[in-house]
Amino acid sequence: MVRALAAIPFLIAVIFGGFFLWGLDPDRDPNDIPSVLISQAVPYFALAQVEGLQTASFGRDDLMGNPSPVIVNVFASWCVPCRAEHAVLTDLVESDGQRLFGINYKDKPEDATRWLAELGNPYERIGADSTGRAGIEWGISGVPETFIVGPDGTVLYRFVGPVVGNDAVADFRQALVQAGALENEAGG
């Protein structure tokens, strides 16, 4: 009995060692976040309007049968990078004519309303995800995240973190070009 008990720490250490050995595989990148939704259909979600805001509610149905790919952005008033990203998204809507939908993640309606009143509202529709349920369905790892959704409701692209800075904006625009939502800008 005592003998078996004394062997337990050793056995646990062996199990840990096995996991570590597996984890050291050079092809494994712990920083990589897999996008499970890519080329899958948009998950089901139906979100109510943000209270006190005129913008219409947002759900899965709004992503079906659009003439061209659209952008879905997960944002919150408490998220600092979202503020920086807001200008980039506004620019995409105003200068490039992109259609932008918003999921207002775990936010208070009055904060979100004030935030949009202060910065402007580029969103066509906004759903209030006060519980974070839709965020789970979409598999977000934080705020902000931005998706490009095709006309048939397929997720074409996912961007984790704020689309801010020259490289990030260039990447995102490139993805929009590939999705067919934006003219190729290489020429002009």
Added chain:
Amino acid sequence: MTPEIGHFALALALAMALVQSLLPMLGAARGNLLWMQSAKWSALGQVFFTAIAFLALLQAFVTSDFTVKNVVENSHSLKPMLFKIAGTWGSHEGSLLLWVLILTVFGAAVSVFGTNIPEQLKARTLSVQAWISVGFFTFMLFTSNPFDRVFPPPLDGEDLNPLLQDVGLAMHPPLLYIGYVGFSIVFSFAVAALIEGRVDAAWARWVRPWTLAAWLSLTAGIALGSWWAYYELGWGGWWFWDPVENVSFMPWLLGTALLHSAIVTEKRDAFKSWTILLAILTFSLSLLGTFIVRSGLLTSVHAFAVDPERGLYILGLLAVSIGGSLALFAWRAPTMEPGGIFKPISREAGLLINNLILATATGIVLFGTLYPLFYEALTGGQKLSVGPPFFDAAFIPIMLPLVVVMGIGPFLSWKRADLPGVLQRLRFVAVLAVLATLLVWYVVRGGPVLGYLSILVAIWLFAATLKEWATRIKLFDAPFTESRRRARNLPRAVYGMSLAHAGLAVAMFGFIGSSVWKSEQIIFVEPGRQIEIAGFDVTFEGLERVRGPNYVADRGTLTVMRDGQFITELYPENRYYPVAESNTTESAIRSTLAGDLYASIARPASAEAGAGGALTLRILYEPLVNFIWIGSVMLVLGGLFSLSDRRLRVGAPTRGTPQRAAGPARVPAE
């Protein structure tokens, strides 16, 4: 030339370590005194050569010798001298060199100062210590040579991460390593005892000062790291449950358990296998910490550059040291005879609860830290992250009972205690704690129940600790002169305990205040903008550009008023380091005992982002946060007091005689 001398010195140190790992061990087995005593000279030789290697690297950093690859990657000629020096241990290779230097210093310290330790035990301990050295010397020489040259040498270095250019951080690794590595000696003692097959009260007493020294350095190291995160990162938090923080916290938790279980082994000759196991596991977790930070196993904000070959080598090292010692434990521990028996209500039982809770807490942190890895392995590549919500929910509820027991424990006597009697004596403390908590609730209002519960428990611990001290010196029960005499004659270890326990209570006030009652405002900054936070009116006056030795900064000016009275001006900075091409935030803080008003400026990643490149200003009010640092200092001082106790210095304990140390007032003391 100097780098080659350093490299050669490392090789010589390895040779010394190889000799020391065999000769004294064989000498102990055969009873050859000369072989056993050779450990002293090889231990000193190891320190000598490792110190030469370290000085050679230091010299390369101080003179900015850019023919050495490590210097190129981690220094720059424009860097202030202090940070050139700190750059020596800023890299993977350099920090490893510091690690082994401390390892060999500890080994030599045992060989020089451990005059009262029996030759056999000392020889075996030093041999085990040399096994660890061999592992790390070969690791350095084969995979991480700090003296690699580059040709042609570049004109200038690539700088150290500017985030790391901070005095607190320059001191953080050395202290943390003294803690990590200090537990190596305890580990070596434990393995030597397993080989010898005997553990007794004398063994526990020889181990105790080393455990204490390691524990207090680790405490200081963790506190400094946390302090750095608070002041430098500009997020306004002091603990993030990041893997790298967790791996330093686990040895601390388990080391704290070890510190207490070793007391039972010392005083009552009980908990022997448990103390040995804790000694092994504490150092194993220190090794794990060293491993995780360098292997790329987990994601973290501050990990070293990753190299799978190194990872495999350390894993091998871990397998041998941890696997080997635990196998030895499984084999030898059952043969150890059980020691003193005790009743369910006794000081032993109290310390048992302490140990169980601390071990569980360590398990929780370990599980939470490694769970992403386990999950990914078991699900074939799916990822998740474990963050503060898990740790807060799992860790805090089990630590609160520990704090309650901490208030009672020191009142309990060994073997069999009178719990109703103790509770009777503590009833005023309990009433006081409840009243004080109600007062806090009356003043503050709002906030979660857990916050008030934590405050209640912290006040309880603080008051109970004071009461325990008052009882010992018979304050108010005896004439004042009698109390004063008793206070003077109390062993220092008793003061150490009281200070450390009270320190934890004080730090708890800081933890609770700054996490539960923190307020935060984030705004875009425009000159003239005003906000109100925690009763302060803060006005943003404007921004100017200033130039530092190796950076340019945007410095904001904030005027802080309260009730129309001018309080102070704050100057948060956002610095840009051209050589490293990176930004840091220098937060501005108005510190008072009541709380910190904390301001930091962040610049959006690009000028086109944000409303015309506007900066965001983050203002936080963190109530009581300075109590964390005060409490940490008290914990460290408590450790120092206990370490300076005369029973650890004189009264050389010898085997076979009952343990009666010198020193008056033989009240249970620790």
